[in-house]
Amino acid sequence: MINIVLDVEDIRKDFPILNRIINGKKLIYFDNTATSQKPIQVINAIRDFYMNNNANIHRGLHTLSQEASEMYEEAHDVVARFIGAMGREELIFIRNASEALNLAAMILSDEVKPGDEIVVTIMEHHSNLLPWIFLARKNNAKIKIINIKSDYTLDYDALEKAINDKTKIVAITHMSNVLGTINDVKMISKIAHNYNAYVVVDGAQSVPHIPVNVRDLDIDFLAFSGHKMLGPTGIGALYCREDILNKANPFLLGGDMIKSVSCKITGECNIIWNDLPWKYEAGTPNIAGGIGFAEAVRYLARLGMENVKKHEEELLSYALKRINEELSDVMDTYGPSDPSRKGGIISFNIKDYDPHTVAMHLDSEGIAIRSGFHCAQPLHEHLGLMDGSARASFYIYNTKEEIDVFIEVLKKLVEGD
Numbered sequence: 582m583i584n585i586v587l588d589v590e591d592i593r594k595d596f597p598i599l600n601r602i603i604n605g606k607k608l609i610y611f612d613n614t615a616t617s618q619k620p621i622q623v624i625n626a627i628r629d630f631y632m633n634n635n636a637n638i639h640r641g642l643h644t645l646s647q648e649a650s651e652m653y654e655e656a657h658d659v660v661a662r663f664i665g666a667m668g669r670e671e672l673i674f675i676r677n678a679s680e681a682l683n684l685a686a687m688i689l690s691d692e693v694k695p696g697d698e699i700v701v702t703i704m705e706h707h708s709n710l711l712p713w714i715f716l717a718r719k720n721n722a723k724i725k726i727i728n729i730k731s732d733y734t735l736d737y738d739a740l741e742k743a744i745n746d747k748t749k750i751v752a753i754t755h756m757s758n759v760l761g762t763i764n765d766v767k768m769i770s771k772i773a774h775n776y777n778a779y780v781v782v783d784g785a786q787s788v789p790h791i792p793v794n795v796r797d798l799d800i801d802f803l804a805f806s807g808h809k810m811l812g813p814t815g816i817g818a819l820y821c822r823e824d825i826l827n828k829a830n831p832f833l834l835g836g837d838m839i840k841s842v843s844c845k846i847t848g849e850c851n852i853i854w855n856d857l858p859w860k861y862e863a864g865t866p867n868i869a870g871g872i873g874f875a876e877a878v879r880y881l882a883r884l885g886m887e888n889v890k891k892h893e894e895e896l897l898s899y900a901l902k903r904i905n906e907e908l909s910d911v912m913d914t915y916g917p918s919d920p921s922r923k924g925g926i927i928s929f930n931i932k933d934y935d936p937h938t939v940a941m942h943l944d945s946e947g948i949a950i951r952s953g954f955h956c957a958q959p960l961h962e963h964l965g966l967m968d969g970s971a972r973a974s975f976y977i978y979n980t981k982e983e984i985d986v987f988i989e990v991l992k993k994l995v996e997g998d
């Protein structure tokens with residue numbers, strides 16, 4: 582079986598962990614929605630930085646500090662370009678998508694007045710739900726939750742009806758981490774902007790897997806994590822429109838985020854914020870992480886995000902076809918049936934087995950998947966899945982042969998072998 586869009590054999594050589602033997606079997610890593618594996622190029626970029634360039638940034642005139650500063654700044658440019666931002670001014674490096682969404686809520690906190698409305702969807706990850714619930718409670722605003730239809734796509738009619746003059750924020754996931762559903766963010770943004778509402782997009786699953794361009798989507802915020810897109814943990818990004826960042830106050834205060842602070846002995850102080858994005862990056866940042874993140878983005882850009890999407894679509898079509906043909910009596914899957922409208926994610930349950938048992942069985946055969954609520958408990962409750970679901974998710978290094986093994990192991994489980 583040949584994967585036509587990506588040279589997967591070649592790609593796999595870059596990922597040392599794929600040689601791991603787990604429980605006597607060659608690792609099959611299908612937990613990419615939780616985090617991706619890392620190519621040698623990213624591992625080396627971090628190692629090389631610590632071996633050759635390590636110093637604090639923006640603080641020293643010495644050569645190493647200059648080098649580290651330039652590498653860290655350039656990393657912002659690389660990631661900014663990848664998502665179509667104007668430049669580093671619009672891209673804040675932060676720990677992960679969760680922290681980025683919390684920062685978005687902080688930035689917008691003064692904009693939300695009593696009686697205002699914040700629109701979210703039932704398919705949100707907790708990271709794009711809790712900050713908005715909390716903000717609404719604090720400011721006496723209202724949360725509106727948009728439902729999904731029976732085909733697991735968003736109810737766009739309900740969304741259109743829900744957005745009105747009171748809407749201040751529409752916070753929506755670009756790709757559901759459970760259903761894989763890809764939401765039409767461009768269209769949603771158009772509706773929201775007609776009412777001058779801010780559009781915050783959770784790109785934790787979309788940015789690693791499909792082409793994303795903030796200008797084309799015309800969105801105000803985009804949050805994503807480096808670790809889900811071949812980069813290291815502890816580094817992610819918040820894209821935000823420059824005019825919003827200029828207007829808002831930073832959340833974290835401290836070193837490197839001001840141009841100057843002067844205080845008189847009377848207690849009168851004057852602060853001038855630093856240029857963007859440093860105004861929002863107080864303290865010593867994750868310098869090596871940022872450099873590793875940029876290397877991950879270079880890797881994905883070399884492959885081409887259209888190709889990444891196509892490859893996953895192909896894997897998804899293949900897996901769904903085999904499931905429908907061979908396991909449909911005992912296996913329920915949740916998500917749109919059209920592979921072009923969803924990411925490479927299959928959430929499922931096997932009749933008479935709880936999802937954790939399924940995951941443990943697969944692990945005993947070297948296959949890593951996730952089980953539980955996947956930080957989307959309201960969605961699972963809404964679907965009546967009180968034990969959660971099992972989830973297999975694909976990335977650039979996965980193959981149809983791995984899907985074959987996955988299907989065979991599931992078949993053996995239900996056959997009681």
Ligand SMILES: Cc1ncc(COP(=O)(O)O)c(C=O)c1O
Nearest residue numbers: 677678679706708758785786806
């Ligand atoms: C859709 C979605 N949003 C947000 C997050 C949070 O990402 P992180 O844990 O990197 O902050 C995840 C993680 O799984 C996710 O899938």
